[in-house]
Amino acid sequence: MAEPEFIDLDKPNAARVYDYYLGGSHNFAVDRQMAEEAIAMWPELPLIMQANRAFLRRAVQYCVKRGVRQFLDLGSGIPTVDNVHEVAQREAPGARVVYVDTDPVAVAYSKNLLVGNPDADIVRADLRDPDQVLGAPEVAELLDLAQPVALMMVAVLHFIGDEDQPGRIIARYRDALAPGSFLVISHATAEGRPDVAGSHADLYRRRTTTPLTMRPKAQILAFFEGFELVDPGLVHLPLWRPASADDVGAHPERFTGLAGVGRRP
Template sequence: MERPDRDDAQPTGPQVDTSSPNVARMYDYYLGGAANFAVDREAAEKALAVTPEIGRFARMNRWFLGRVVRYLCDQGIDQFLDLGSGVPTVGNVHEIAHQHDPEARVAYVDVEPVAVAHARALLADEPHVSVTQADIREPRAVLSAPGVSGLLDFSRPVAVLAVAILHFVPDSDDPLGVLRAYREACPPGSYLALSHAARITMSEHEARGGQEVYRGTTTPLVLRTREEIAALFEGCELVEPGLTPINHWPEATDEPPTNGYGAVGRMR
């Protein structure tokens, strides 16, 4: 996979670990970005070699995010909490939301220092956008952070975006409980949008090979079943067409499904 020339001129402060691959930077590499290091590119190429579908999933997931944000804007949502937002790239949530409403507010949250540094540099002049460095598995810390509590009004509907992030949250960290905490902070009429990697067309060999590569990162990959992913929408009513392969939302196409499910749920 060819990528633009880069010199690894990324933020390398004390918080940035360049000794092991990072999933946010690997995802950036899949999308053709430059906010990654040699260790990330090496791991990403290993994953692509055994599971080529990973690159397609990354691209389709980005398209899913765009379709979801446009749908939510059409429902009148003008506040977004993007959990695990990753490295900024084309088609960011605020770019799409501001096409519908220039006053829409977007709070990005990520724990990865490189992703946060790039986002803050890119968004320094955006008055309705914030970037918070925090672990999404700690909802109380996220919700009380100035960039979140000071920007979003939780007395009005909020869209919580958990796009391609929960497959990095193991069962031991209680992903359902994590989402429940965010949902309980939002009033009825808010939304949860979620996408999650799953084995749909991948062979067992491909799935295991991909997971083996990700075990070399600080956030191993968890592939959940469709039923397990559906359970994450506790307290929500799924909008049509429900939980589908991400490239078949909101309507089916003739192309084969990619290996991930996604849906949007309205909080009750």
């Protein structure tokens, strides 16, 4: 079993905190302490994270149904239930998936999960360096960039600050993708819960090495430049092609994440 490299246990890690929100076990006391502090401030957080995971599942299924058999999952995090490769390969056996993350815990657990799966691998790299990611041997081995790829950026862009120019980063990936590729984004926003979103972002700023940048809808829409948004556009998490009315709930705007999928023409 692969073991993670040195882990800084003095600061919570966003991937491990997210794992805790989802009910996972790949987290440490420092992560759980911060997560509980955040939940005390905002009790709906676990439900929001579950809605985000459900969006990822629906988006992968959507891409598979439109013929995509390759997935590049940036900032993939710690494996939990219904990872991209599990959803994609259940729908289309042989679908190929490359995960990308910088966190040693996420990489170690992903490698263990993927043992014996020749169609999925993980790269330890920083998504802010598209050349490093796209040039990784794992990408060259599993993905044919001349064919459509689903580029997954689920719950990760809000950890990329404006100073890193996320739009420029996305454009570099976009330019490497073939026509017919898809861009899948979910992103934190204060719209819907401005009363608690600011204090939540402040908690990440104070406690972690990955500050949270919540963005308004117009700014997130701009990330889809060069892609054609598919229906229903950029909407709150439960509203993106829900499987049933029960998935939406009475107040979907309280799920303070926006989700959308764009197709490269």
